[in-house]
Amino acid sequence: MSVASTPYAVMAKRHDSKEELDFFPTPPWATRALCNWLLANDYIYSTDICWEPACGAGHMSRTLSEYFASVYETDINYYGCGVGGIDFLEKSPSNERSLTSWIITNPPFNKAEEFALRGLEVAHKGVALLVRTSFLEGVGRYNNLFTTNPPSAVLQFSERVPMHKGRLDPKGSTATSYCWAVWRTPRLPGHTQLHWIKPCRRSLERMEDYND
Numbered sequence: 091m092s093v094a095s096t097p098y099a100v101m102a103k104r105h106d107s108k109e110e111l112d113f114f115p116t117p118p119w120a121t122r123a124l125c126n127w128l129l130a131n132d133y134i135y136s137t138d139i140c141w142e143p144a145c146g147a148g149h150m151s152r153t154l155s156e157y158f159a160s161v162y163e164t165d166i167n168y169y170g171c172g173v174g175g176i177d178f179l180e181k182s183p184s185n186e187r188s189l190t191s192w193i194i195t196n197p198p199f200n201k202a203e204e205f206a207l208r209g210l211e212v213a214h215k216g217v218a219l220l221v222r223t224s225f226l227e228g229v230g231r232y233n234n235l236f237t238t239n240p241p242s243a244v245l246q247f248s249e250r251v252p253m254h255k256g257r258l259d260p261k262g263s264t265a266t267s268y269c270w271a272v273w274r275t276p277r278l279p280g281h282t283q284l285h286w287i288k289p290c291r292r293s294l295e296r297m298e299d300y301n302d
């Protein structure tokens with residue numbers, strides 16, 4: 091059962107201006123590429139519960155519902171999907187999903203490190219964040235995140251994943267490189283594995299992905 095269409099929504103609690111919220115919908119094929127890899131590697135099972143904590147208009151969470159028994163959808167703002175007004179970085183009783191197996195999202199880029207750390211506190215099985223590949227560099231992130239919590243795997247897209255502010259565009263293009271950073275909880279022994287996601291857009295993209 092999916093809770094992707096939670097029937098109520100709290101209106102936005104405004105911490106940041108809309109500009110700063112970084113609303114870039116994810117093309118569903120990019121989420122399918124992750125989930126197919128997680129399934130193939132026995133990282134996820136259909137009974138797992140997933141929380142998409144920055145769900146925007148639901149482009150990623152609806153796709154996650156193809157793979158997970160339940161998908162919780164929250165966002166700090168409300169874009170017509172899930173529950174708005176929930177700041178994932180704020181620790182409060184209403185913001186703890188004790189049954190959450192996986193946290194999967196495309197976080198605002200300037201808060202991706204905080205999302206990773208918070209996700210690692212909440213998820214029982216793992217965290218997967220779609221990030222710009224440049225997320226992997228930076229002394230601050232190295233010191234605060236990667237030395238203590240290196241990802242179990244980095245899945246680098248061989249194709250570009252076009253993302254545009256506020257809209258999904260089937261004909262869009264981008265100069266930005268993206269990857270999935272995946273953490274298992276508890277942490278797996280060993281070094282971060284680097285994998286390439288082979289070209290898959292043509293096989294994973296569906297016409298209806300762009301219906302709204």
Ligand SMILES: C[S@@+](CC[C@H](N)C(=O)[O-])C[C@H]1O[C@@H](n2cnc3c(N)ncnc32)[C@H](O)[C@@H]1O
Nearest residue numbers: 111114115116144145146149150166177178196
């Ligand atoms: C890059 S968009 C991704 C939207 C959606 N995950 C997708 O992939 O289609 C980032 C989202 O993070 C939300 N956001 C920003 N700061 C947040 C916070 N502290 N807690 C929860 N959501 C936040 C924004 O409102 C925006 O919807």
